[in-house]
Amino acid sequence: MIRRWPVIVSAIVALGALSGAAAYQHVAPGQDEQKQRERKGDWQEIAWPFPRDGWPAGKAFRCGAAACGGALELYLRPKLGFCNCDRGVTDDDEVDRVADLDLMSEHFAPLAPGDIVRLADMPGRIRAYDLKMSDGSPHIAVGVAVSRRCDLLVAVARGRGDEPGMRRAALAFLATSEMTRWMTVAMEGR
Incomplete structure (x- = not known):
């Protein structure tokens, strides 16, 4: 059981990093679109x-x-x-x-x-x-x-x-x- 903990912790950290990256990718385009609209003058x-x-x-x-x-x-x-x-x-x-x-x-x-x-x-x-x-x-x-x-x-x-x-x-x-x-x-x- 003790040998499994490092594997479980590593898996949780990896999943957290992946979900954080995915969340960033979903937020970033909206911000880019807003900046593009501002440059185009609406x-x-x-x-x-x-x-x-x-x-x-x-x-x-x-x-x-x-x-x-x-x-x-x-x-x-x-x-x-x-x-x-x-x-x-x-x-x-x-x-x-x-x-x-x-x-x-x-x-x-x-x-x-x-x-x-x-x-x-x-x-x-x-x-x-x-x-x-x-x-x-x-x-x-x-x-x-x-x-x-x-x-x-x-x-x-x-x-x-x-x-x-x-x-x-x-x-x-x-x-x-x-x-x-x-x-x-x-x-x-x-």
Whole structure:
């Protein structure tokens, strides 16, 4: 009986160590997810809300009012083989045509001339719009179209906040390393 005690004690210590390691592994991912959410500024991925069209569905995200200065949704997707291969996106008319604003509302009007923008090392343009939704409610949208070779990447941020704040929040999120990686891979057609 005395010879068994060291074996029993060793087994209890080993089981305790294993259960402690397992408990740590279950706690750690939750903490990592929380830190990742804080870095992303409370952006949460949501389902692509639009019906199918000639292009594949993209990614959609929502940012809460507290984190983004008003509830904000962002939609982005590649449109491979849809760009002027020589010039890329060089004018506001092209942003108006390709930025998927028509998926949200048929009634949109530019607020001002657009600006040059760069996402994931792709040049293009960004422009703000006044959107009138089907229920009559006013929204602001920020449309982005950037290109690489003959391919487009389009993004639209939509919300009720002020346009400069929406633009800053959307561009900051799109500039995160996670989104830059996704855009790069999506533009390569993988």
